[in-house]
Amino acid sequence: MHALFALVEPNLETINPIFTTGCRDLCRTIEDHWEDLIHCIETGVIPDINGIEAVKDNLQHFLQPNPDRAEELRRIGKATETPGWFRRIWPQLRAVLANASGPFATLIPEIRHYTGPDASIQSVAIVSSEAFLAVAYDPRDLNLYKVVGSDDVIEFLPVDEPEESKYLAQSWNVESGRKYEVILTTRDGFWRYRLGDVVEIAGFDPRDGQPLIRYIERRNMHIRLANEVTTETQLRNVVDATSDLFGRVSEFCVSPDYRQAAARYAFFVEIQGDPGADISATPAALHDQLQKHNENYLKDSRMGKIGVPCVRVVRPGTFGDYREWVIRTKGGASGQVKVPVVIWSEADRTWLEEHVMYDI
Structure with missing residues (x-):
């Protein structure tokens, strides 16, 4: 609904979600449902979407047929590969106001790709x-x-x-x-x-x-397989240090992997665009960075207690879908749901594994 009513308004100046993940999910929604959204604007009809039954009639009152805007959007086209696509949709877009610190910082490059250099990203x-x-x-x-x-x-x-x-x-x-x-x-x-x-x-x-x-x-947000304790900050640092090999990491989380004799870290990674040419080198590079950032990880890995990490590349849009799945199955408001950097829950791990495209 935010995507639909935002596209109707050509003079939109500000996108103001709580976190950068909300902005990223908006970007994905517009990209994935571009033709459907334009059809809704052209006809003035709000589609049947799960979760809006109680408010659909009220929303419908504010959406009138707008064929001129629909035609304008069709001329612009779904230019998702073009940096600054959103500035063509909204020429007056000036700012994205969203929390962009901590784990939300990894999404900044992807949002900048959509908004272009003339729209600022600001933590609030x-x-x-x-x-x-x-x-x-x-x-x-x-x-x-x-x-x-x-x-x-x-x-x-x-x-x-x-x-x-x-x-x-x-x-x-x-x-x-x-x-x-x-x-x-x-x-x-x-x-x-x-x-x-x-x-x-x-x-x-x-x-x-x-x-x-x-x-x-987050305090006590860490992963431990042997005698090491690897913190959220260390995990973000090792992903940042190897990001050139990945291509561009949008979001990630880490979970224990017990499929081999030696337990290892599994990095569930969503990549923006094409994977990097050297993505096959990421497990070894992550292993090297973890050893540099954590002395106990270094010791335990040398003793064979921890194996080289695996990288599990998930389908585009997976983490946005994960947030929706958490809301649907566990309750809570959309602005409250975050993807933890470390995931232990068996149900959550199983859900993510079902969205893996390939392992490295």
Whole structure:
């Protein structure tokens, strides 16, 4: 529905999902359903789509036949391979406002391909159902936020100290360069509630002294097969370091793989466009990077306890479909569903395996 009503409006200026994944799913929807969406605009008829039964009549009231816009879109064509295609659809498109830090950063190149260089991508805030934590501090830096002063109490638990309340730091005595887990006490009744998000103090706003933070990772989001513990940040770093071999990674997650005598990491990867010419070298390259980033991984792999990772390339659009599957089977709002970097659930792993095109 967002794609349909967005295409109707030629003067659209801003795309504002919560996360870059929402924008990417919008891009995929427009690409995959281009002709159907144009037909809806031409006829003014909203199709039968699962989940909109209760609101379809209300939506239909706002969609009138628009053959001129439909013809304009047909002239533009589905130029998905052309950088900046969205700027031809919406000449006044100026910005994509979405959280683009942490695991959401991998989608930036794909979104830039659709929007072109003249539309900016800007992080807006770090928010959750529980509280409004921070706002973007510098539009040129997608992972720099300022902690907001509010009625909620925001405290910081150092990740290198025992998980005890006596080690909690307040916003005025956190240390620059140190990593903390965010702890909330809210006016609505949460008392020292652990968000699970780890941030690094990047400095302080000279105007009011509020901490500036960078999002690092989810606490305890890691994979362990032997004596190693490989964190979310390390996994993102090894994928970034090998991205040239892949071609261009849109989204990925990691899961344990026990199909061989030595357990190994399975990287489920969705690639934008064609795979890289050297993609066959990615398992060895990932293995090398994991050894460089994690001393225990190096030891265990040399002892034969961990095998060389496998790369499982999934069909285009898989992670968007995964988010829809999670909403449909487990409940929750679309803006709340994220693909975890590490997946342990057998049901989730089975679902992903059914969408694998080939293994490397």
